Amino acid sequence: MSVFLQPIYTQTVGSGGASSITFNNIPQTFTDLFLKVSARDTGAGTQSDFQLRFNGTGSGVTTYSDTVLYGSGSSAVPSRHSGTSVIYISGVPGSSATANTFSNAEVYISNYTSSNYKQVVIDSLGENNATTSFLFIDAGLWRDTSSISSITVVAGVTAIAQYSTISLYGITKG
Amino acid sequence: MAKVIEVDCSTGVSTERDMTAEEVSAQEAMAAEQAKRQAEAEAEAAATAAAKESANVKLAALGLTADEIAALSK
Numbered sequence: 229m230s231v232f233l234q235p236i237y238t239q240t241v242g243s244g245g246a247s248s249i250t251f252n253n254i255p256q257t258f259t260d261l262f263l264k265v266s267a268r269d270t271g272a273g274t275q276s277d278f279q280l281r282f283n284g285t286g287s288g289v290t291t292y293s294d295t296v297l298y299g300s301g302s303s304a305v306p307s308r309h310s311g312t313s314v315i316y317i318s319g320v321p322g323s324s325a326t327a328n329t330f331s332n333a334e335v336y337i338s339n340y341t342s343s344n345y346k347q348v349v350i351d352s353l354g355e356n357n358a359t360t361s362f363l364f365i366d367a368g369l370w371r372d373t374s375s376i377s378s379i380t381v382v383a384g385v386t387a388i389a390q391y392s393t394i395s396l397y398g399i400t401k402g
Numbered sequence: 403m404a405k406v407i408e409v410d411c412s413t414g415v416s417t418e419r420d421m422t423a424e425e426v427s428a429q430e431a432m433a434a435e436q437a438k439r440q441a442e443a444e445a446e447a448a449a450t451a452a453a454k455e456s457a458n459v460k461l462a463a464l465g466l467t468a469d470e471i472a473a474l475s476k
Binding site for chain 2: 249253270271287300303384
């Protein structure tokens with residue numbers, strides 16, 4: 229089986245930051261979608277949880293859930309969230325984290341055009357050469373049968389910092 | 403105020419606009435929820451670490467060596 233990775237768009241955040249980045253009118257011609265996130269939050273804290281939403285769903289929905297395992301460097305903690313309005317992309321360094329460190333996260337969305345619920349796998353980390361840093365493995369689900377045509381990433385605390393980049397790729401399996 | 407960035411993947415055009423009042427309100431609510439989530443996670447991790455340390459002390463008092471205690475969690 230051949231697999232092709234097609235860049236769709238890369239957005240880099242300029243000065244002043246961004247509260248959110250939305251990719252609209254996503255082509256419906258691929259098998260899966262892949263999001264690469266290198267980011268930092270301007271808000272206080274060591275780490276921030278960015279929010280991932282599909283098709284413009286707002287804070288009122290309860291169609292998302294995820295199961296997470298996270299490590300802080302000293303312990304590993306499982307957690308589960310159901311009936312939520314977002315899936316989290318965690319481990320994004322906040323303003324208290326070591327300067328000039330950005331997260332490294334990958335979001336894989338399988339069969340985004342299917343009429344089944346959408347499975348999402350996220351691995352994210354924010355290593356910052358400090359005593360505490362975070363690594364997350366996240367299995368997410370969006371309980372909606374709609375094809376995904378829009379993806380929004382929202383800053384967790386204040387804003388997505390300058391020089392953060394989010395790249396969207398389409399994956400074709402054939 | 404940080405901008406909202408919207409990319410039209412069909413044209414490759416990226417635009418920036420100000421947040422609406424509704425978006426500002428939603429972001430503030432989500433930030434509060436995130437702070438609560440993080441506090442809960444940190445408290446759970448601290449409780450687990452404390453319980454582990456307490457258990458190790460009790461095991462050592464029973465006569466187990468450090469290697470034997472470490473082997474229990476492998």
